[in-house]
Amino acid sequence: MTERTGVFAGDDPFEIARNWLAAAEQSEVNDPNAIALSTVDAEGLPNARMVLLKDIEDAGFVFYTNYGSAKGREIAAAGRAAFVWHAKSLRRQIRVRGLTEIEDGEQADAYFASRSLKSRLGAWASAQSSPLESRAALMAKVAKVTAEKGVNPPRPPFWGGIRIRPLEIEFWADGAYRLHDRFVWRRDATDGVWSVERLSP
Template identity: 65%
Template sequence: MDPRVGIFAGDDPLDIARRWLEEAGRHEPSDPNAIALATVDSEGLPDVRIVLLKSIESDAFVFYTNYESAKARQIDSNGRAAFAVHWKSLRRQIRVRGLVEREDGPIADAYFRSRPRESRVGAWASPQSRAIASRAALEAEVARLDAELGEDPPRPAFWGGYRLRPLEIEFWADGAHRLHDRYKWSRPTLNHPFEVLRLGP
């Protein structure tokens, strides 16, 4: 197999992902941590939306959402998800597939507290993915909770994180004449080491 050098070098795919994300943060003009998160509903129909990747841990990618949202219900029903992130400025992308578990403890509490107060109130007020009567009704609920929750709104029980632990991570970089560079790291279970293959463009 070709030696992995330059931007693909490294023995841990999550370290490589973290390095690419840090580089994107210096070049991408808006939301370099925006990922397209894919889930599947109870009928097997795929669903995708943009969420913000908030951290890359030693063995997981972490994002946050309302646990009563469509994405959360779909994740909780089958425990699997995938995402892609594309950085136009770097002409690179990462694709990830894996198993998902909740993060609803002290780490989620700390992240919620780090958000602007207005965003915390909004998280309390929004029945995410469910029908609402009007924008005015939503704003009225925000105003009610703004007065009720005090200066330091706690994290609601229905809001928290998810940790996506990867079974596959693919790194892609644009190449001349559509001869792109692609490397896929994969493992059959979370307890196995990753193997890496170079893929055709």
């Protein structure tokens, strides 16, 4: 493997990513786990939006969403997604591209239960990405759901996790005179062996 030192050191890209996120949690003002998630629609037109990365596992990156949302539908159709995580305070970023899978089991149930009650009720009330008549109409739906679901609503069947199993992870750190350091990890399959190479800035 390409020799790497400092913040790039290590033989596990997921551990490196966890270390970078932990460092950002000490320096970023808001949402250190925010990522810009990219998908493509049926015509191949890209979409991007900010979501919160909730877990860096030993083999993937997990976020949660309404499966009926634009991103949920596009991921279901394409089976792949990409994201970039940027820590402005650290002058670092991580780019990920990979294959997707649904996480709608106990792990999703546990995360949903950990959210605030209002967030759980909001997940039931919002038909994410669909047209909405007014804010008042949304709040009326929230009131209706609150009356129906009570204080311990279960996870909606249309809401859960999406796991990105990467085929490519790039770590980037700012360098003097724009001579940045970039290392890309690549593999041919989600259970394959990683190769690492340095990229020109």
